[in-house]
Amino acid sequence: MTEMAQKPQIRVSGAEEPSAELLRSAKSETFNKREFVLNNFDETLLDPTSSTKQFDDWFTARGRAGFRHVCVQLTFVKRAAELARVNNFDIGIATVIGFPHGNEHSTEDKARQIEQAAEDGARDVDFVINISQLRSDDGAFKKELSVLAETAHKHGTRIKAIFETYYLSGEEITKVAAYCEEAGIDVVKTSTGFAVKGKNHKERDSDLTGATADAIELMGKGVKNKEKVGLKPSGGIRTVEQLMKMRDAWQKAGWKDEQVRIGASSGLQILEELKD
Numbered sequence: 201m202t203e204m205a206q207k208p209q210i211r212v213s214g215a216e217e218p219s220a221e222l223l224r225s226a227k228s229e230t231f232n233k234r235e236f237v238l239n240n241f242d243e244t245l246l247d248p249t250s251s252t253k254q255f256d257d258w259f260t261a262r263g264r265a266g267f268r269h270v271c272v273q274l275t276f277v278k279r280a281a282e283l284a285r286v287n288n289f290d291i292g293i294a295t296v297i298g299f300p301h302g303n304e305h306s307t308e309d310k311a312r313q314i315e316q317a318a319e320d321g322a323r324d325v326d327f328v329i330n331i332s333q334l335r336s337d338d339g340a341f342k343k344e345l346s347v348l349a350e351t352a353h354k355h356g357t358r359i360k361a362i363f364e365t366y367y368l369s370g371e372e373i374t375k376v377a378a379y380c381e382e383a384g385i386d387v388v389k390t391s392t393g394f395a396v397k398g399k400n401h402k403e404r405d406s407d408l409t410g411a412t413a414d415a416i417e418l419m420g421k422g423v424k425n426k427e428k429v430g431l432k433p434s435g436g437i438r439t440v441e442q443l444m445k446m447r448d449a450w451q452k453a454g455w456k457d458e459q460v461r462i463g464a465s466s467g468l469q470i471l472e473e474l475k476d
Contacts, residue, residue: 231447231457233440233443233474234471234474236457237443237462237467237470237471237474238265238266238267238268238467238471239268240269240457240458240460240461240462241267241269241461241462241464241467242269242270242271242294242324242432242434242461242462242463242464243262243267243269243270243271243464243465243467243468244270244271244272244393244434244463244464244465245258245259245270245271245272245273245276245465246271246272246273246296246299246300246393246394248273250273250276252279255272255276255279255280256279256283259272259279259280259283260283260287261468262291262467262468263283263284263287263289263291264289265467265468265471267291267467268290268291268292269291269292269293269294269324269461270291270292270293270294271293271294271295271296271324271326271463272293272294272295273295273296273299274295274296274297274313274316274317274320276295277293277295277317277320277321277322278320278321280293280321281293281320281321281322292323292324293321293322293323293324294322294323294324294325294326294360295317295322295324295325295326296325296326296327296328296362296392297310297313297314297317297325297326297327297328297348298310298313298327298328298330299326299327299328299392299394300328300392300393300394301328301364301394302327302328302329302330302331302362302364303330303331303332303333307343307344307347307348310327310344310348311347311348311351313325314327314348314351314352314355314357314359315351315355317357318352318355318356318357319355322357323357323358324357324358324359324360325352325357325358325359325360326359326360326361326362326389326432326463327348327359327360327361327362328362328364328392329341329345329361329362329363329364329376330344331364331367331368334372334376341379342379342382342383345361345379345380345382345383345385346383346384349383349384349385349386350384352386353384358386358387359385359386359387360385360386360387360388360389360432360461361376361380361385361387361388361389362389362390362391362392362434363376363377363388363389363390363391363415363419364390364391364392364395365390365391365411365412365415365418365419366391366395366399366400366401366408366409366410367395367399367400367401368401369401369402369403370403370414370418372401373415373418373419373422374418374419374421374422375422376388376422377418377419377420377421377422377423377429378422378423378424379422380422380423380429381422381423381424381425381428381429385429386429386430387429387430387431387432387461388419388422388423388429388430388431388432389431389432389433389434389463390410390411390412390415390416390419390432390433390434390435390463391409391410391411391434391435391436391463392434392435393409393410393434393435393463393465395409395410395435397409408436409435409436410433410434410435410436410437411433411434411435411436411437411446411463413445413446413448413449416431416433416446416449416450416453417449417452417453419431419453420450420452420453420454420455421453426454426455426456426459427459430455430459430460430461431450431453431455431459431460431461432460432461432462432463433446433449433450433460433462433463434462434463434464435463435464437462437463437464437466438464438466438469438470439466439469439470439473440470440473440474443462443470446462447460
């Protein structure tokens with residue numbers, strides 16, 4: 201028997217494979233910005249001067265708007281959980297641990313804060329890494345990551361590590377991201393929103409204390425398994441344009457939209473912008 205001739209591969213002259221940028225653009229056309237804001241934003245209130253009434257009004261407005269996640273001070277977690285129950289809001293509560301500098305509390309104190317947060321109703325805990333420890337005792341730093349991850353998971357909460365990338369070198373950002381993955385941290389987060397301007401590492405832009413595209417890229421280099429470790433850009437995302445710039449950065453770094461949460465206090469403002 202004679203072998204059947206294989207059908208020749210026909211290539212149209214001048215045809216090119218679509219670029220990565222073109223593919224991202226195509227995906228953007230199907231990206232529902234409003235749904236992403238409501239489902240993936242951690243609407244945040246960490247103002248230390250907030251009264252109980254101010255907090256109640258803020259939380260109720262977010263619940264009625266349809267936000268699925270908020271991030272509040274530890275002192276307000278129990279109140280937020282009760283407000284969600286009374287108003288029948290389907291809203292997950294996150295809180296901050298060792299906030300805002302990461303070196304004011306021992307590992308044991310941070311672990312106790314995580315336990316308290318879980319008991320009060322938090323689903324997520326965002327803790328600030330100890331940069332002083334990172335630069336002084338690598339072993340102790342990695343041990344704290346592991347202890348806090350284990351404590352959070354034991355109590356059924358997801359844990360995010362806040363880097364405060366404004367203070368770190370590029371090498372430190374990538375190294376800490378890798379350490380977080382090794383320790384079982386669920387999400388790497390850029391910033392607290394409380395960094396002191398002028399104290400930036402020489403590699404960081406002094407005007408940008410929050411999330412930046414270069415920090416996301418560096419975090420992405422450290423995290424090998426993006427399915428295992430998510431991302432939370434936080435700080436400075438106040439407009440649709442800024443959100444889309446961050447989205448381009450996390451996609452380039454290898455994270456999918458569903459693996460990302462945003463830390464922001466401007467969700468309502470962005471929803472208003474999307475009405476136009």
